[in-house]
Amino acid sequence: MQPLLQRLISSLALLSLLAANQASAQHLPMPDKGRLLATAGVTQLEGAGGGGLTPWATITGYGSEDSYGVNAHITQVATQDYRLQTTGVALGIADKLEFSLAKQKFTGNLAPLDQLELQQDIVGIKLKIAGDLVTDQDSWQPQVAIGAMYKRNHAVQGLEALGITNVKQLGAVDDSGVDYYLSATxxxxxxxxxxxxxLRLSKANQMGLLGFGGxxxxxYQLLPEVSLGYLINRKLVAGVEYRSKPQNLAVDNEKAYYDAFLAWFPSKSVSLTLAYAHLGDITVFNPKNQRGWYLSLQIGQ
Structure with a gap:
């Protein structure tokens, strides 16, 4: 892992150890859910709190500065030729620090990639460094956070007949890497x-599913991402997102992602997000714009 990510994870481990020592003396209290409904956002495709395509400066869960929040999610995106499933858990501590674990599984359903299966694991960490989403209403100060995502790609499955078992054989430089980002919300x-x-600093191909560099x-490239949401009422949010992408691989004419979404927050324990996403070309083997439905369920405390 990169030094920055190692330091961030070490800090999280120390906080977890201190919390565990305290919990040994008394029962860990339930999360207070002290923040406003919908201000925790939903879960992004790589496991971070925020929108569907891009992380926000928000910290996952509804725990206040004196508490914590935890959730689990499952997300599925289905286009004409491919399917992506993401599952994971996330922890928000004191509305300041976020830690997430996610697993992505990408499969094909159209020849010659109908047997294709790609998987990767993602460890994420985010730290709020300035501002507050709710209390800074009398100024233009946004909430600002920095984050990192360590991603590890598994072996390529379904292309053994072509002699391909690793993303490096598709032109990628590495099968693991780190994304760094700065978000203002x-x-x-x-x-x-x-x-x-x-602003994301990345060399990931298709979020890392096709490796890193090419x-x-x-x-690394500096890539902008933008989200805009409108609160129809306190339980329903509609919006759009845009995420620029690199073009590192000859076998993948990678395009920007964008979507239109509707997120429903019936309570602070459940959210459901529906979106129509445009993911561009995935590979030269099926060279057409991939579009389809995005559905994500998040539950937690």
Missing amino acids: KLLLEHSLLVNGT DKRKG
Whole structure:
């Protein structure tokens, strides 16, 4: 892992150890759910709290500064030729620190990639460094957070007949890597509007499912991501998202992701997100724009 991610995870481990020592002396209290409904966002495709395609500066769960929040999610995206499933858990501590674990599984259903299966594990960490989503209504100060995602790709399955068992054989430089990002999120309660901007430093191909770096470009790129949400009422949010992507691989003319979504928050324990997503080309083997439905369920405390 990269030094920054190692330091962040070490800090999280220390906090967890201190919490465990305290819990040994007394029972761990239930989360207080002290934050406003919908202000925790939903779960992003890589496990972080925020939107569906891009992380926000929000911390997952509804725990206040004196508490914590935890949730689990399952997300599925189905296009004409492919299916992506993401499952994971996330923990928010003191509305300040977020830790997430996610697993992605990507499969094909159209020849010649109908047997294709790609998987990767993602460990994420996020730290709020400035501002507050709710209390800073009298200024333009957004909530700001930094984060990192360590991703590890598994072996390629379904292409053994072509002699391909690893993403490096598709042109990727590596089968693991780290994304770094900076997110700024502003909630304008008077206008029922949420705006998020994220800058991601990445060399991941298709989020890392096709490895990191490639035969066209190897290094990190700074990639912008944008989300816009409108609070129809306090339980329903509609919006759009855009996520730019690198073009590192000759076998993958990677395009930007974007979607239109509707997120429903019946309570602080459950959220359901429905979106129509455009994911662009995935590989040159099935060279057409991939579009389809995105559905995500999140439950937690």
